[in-house]
Amino acid sequence: MAFARRRPAQLLLARLSRQLRPRRGACAGTMAPDRCFALELPDSSLAHFTLGVDPHGNSEPPGGACRTPGLAAILGPPGRSYSLCLPVAPEAGCAARVRAAKLHQRLLLQLRGCRFQHCQVTRLLSYRPDGQPGSAQHCILLRDPSDHPDTRRALDELLGACGEAPHPHLSDFETDPHGQLWQRLWELRDGRWLQVGCSRVMPAREPALHPVLPDLPSSAVFPHREAARAVLEACTSFIPEARAVLDLIDQCPKKVHKGKYPVIVIEGLDATGKTTVTRSVSDSLNAVLLKSPPSCLGQWRKIFDDEPTIIRRAFYSLGNYIVASEIAKESIHSPVIVDRYWHSTATYAIATEVSGGLQHLPPAHHSIYQWPKDLLKPDLVLLLTVNPVERMKRIEGRGMEKTKEEAELEANSVFRQKVEVSYQRMENPSCHLVDASPSREEVLQTVWNLIRNNCK
Structure with missing residues (x-):
């Protein structure tokens, strides 16, 4: 009516x-x-x-001046x-x-x-x-x-x-x-x-921290496997594929340990050189190359990409635990190179859910930037960076199809900056920044130096 x-x-x-x-x-x-x-x-x-x-008819909140327009x-x-x-x-x-x-x-x-x-x-x-x-x-x-x-x-x-x-x-x-x-x-x-x-x-006065932060561990940046699993469990009645994902997760041991060989994660936005670096390093080290999300989830990515944040992030978070199980098996016999891992999952979730500009991100050393305690941890995380203009030239030159997140990165410079800053605030392990703008040889030399100094 x-x-x-x-x-x-x-x-x-x-x-x-x-x-x-x-x-x-x-x-x-x-x-x-x-x-x-x-x-x-x-x-x-x-x-x-x-x-x-x-x-009292005041237009300002008690306790001081209000900065709200x-x-x-x-x-x-x-x-x-x-x-x-x-x-x-x-x-x-x-x-x-x-x-x-x-x-x-x-x-x-x-x-x-x-x-x-x-x-x-x-x-x-x-x-x-x-x-x-x-x-x-x-x-x-x-x-x-x-x-x-x-x-x-x-x-x-x-x-x-x-x-x-x-x-x-x-x-x-x-x-x-x-x-x-x-x-x-x-x-x-x-x-x-x-x-x-x-x-x-x-x-109203602006709070010291963004008001969504207390809810991120239950809605976007899941601190452990069971928190993400509970979300997909709640989806099985209307997303049949959620049960298939849970079946794969339940086949993975809850506690896994890294083998004697090093595990190196390569992070970065699209067109920063991840493919070149991961292939070169894995070939030189005779290492196993893994990707997150794992290939076994690839058939369902489009389905979960169209779901709300809480479901989409739970899907990708659980993908990291499948990768962890693969890392544990492979690192017993050889080094392991991983193309993206938990840091990607967390940074995109933080940048999406925390509205506003850079000033509203969680401050450095906030608990949201900490690695989940039940997720296998790598020995080294490298973050490849390229200035925005150069990165867009590479994307246009390759004619690559833009993902939903890539389109957002291109259209919204504030979102891109929030992703980059969130990457840099990750801790335990933190990301080692690598400028991927120079020649291929220079970038690989920088990467090799970091591997030698951090993977004994």
Whole structure:
């Protein structure tokens, strides 16, 4: 059922003023006062805000100046902004998080479809400022620059068709005649959308660490095998291939040990020379060359690449444990060279999930950069680097087909920089940087020097 037809803007604002201002105290109780939001802006900064009523009428949060830009200018007129949030309780299990991620992905795809092509879709994160794991919730901000009535009708139909739990929460934003921004919360009851709450939108202080960090170990950067396995276990009812992957994982011993020969991992973005270096070094050392993800998972990569982050990252994380089992067997008899390993899995997950620019990445020495304790560790990790201009020349010269992540690296320089910085912050083991811009001979000489000095 569509929303009621709108009145002219002046009547709507006057009505909004009458409705909201006398009821401020009552409205404050409709939303948890300790829930905050982080909105990613076009310049890769984050605008933080919260919901409630400040009895003193302050526009700044207590405790100091707020660096958040004017929220009314971001969320208010001209145009209209809507937020769609998927509530997941902090204590919810893995299956609930997977269901929410699937619904979030489906909504994103539909909001980027033809019915909303005139709108802008932006990442929005809801979180508790106490930093407790499980509190972060991925939301969507839909911005309609023209405030067209068809947008609201389309949202009505889209969300009304979401029959399964969790059902998305829908809000929109209004500016009253006094320039204050309010969020109105709507709920679908008996086929009709009813306003069930209203809260004043106020700036919030930026937290010391990105609010998604406490949830990364359960959603993207899995610290051990069982955490990733639980995700795929929750997918077996709707992704048949997940069971096949789990069967392969269950054939791998949970504890494996490296043999007497060295294990060397070569990391780097596409077109940095990984293929050349890995083949040359493996030939010279008479080593076994392995790749992550392993070839046994290759037939299912396209399936899992199209899944939400939590499922996709669990798939690639488990692939590392299959590679570890292969490393353990092969390193008994010969050296092993590995084309990418856990560092790739972790860096791309961090760069994707941590919204905003470089300044929002976890600081150096954060636990998220630590190697999983139950994953076989290599003796040496080399990170090949090439300046962005040279790397793009190589990609265009080779005419290689771009992967989804490669397309993102090309289109979004901030994303590429976050991947590169995350690589450089990895620890235990850390990455040894190798400038792969010089000639092939010079690069290989640098690589050989590092191998000789670190693999005794």
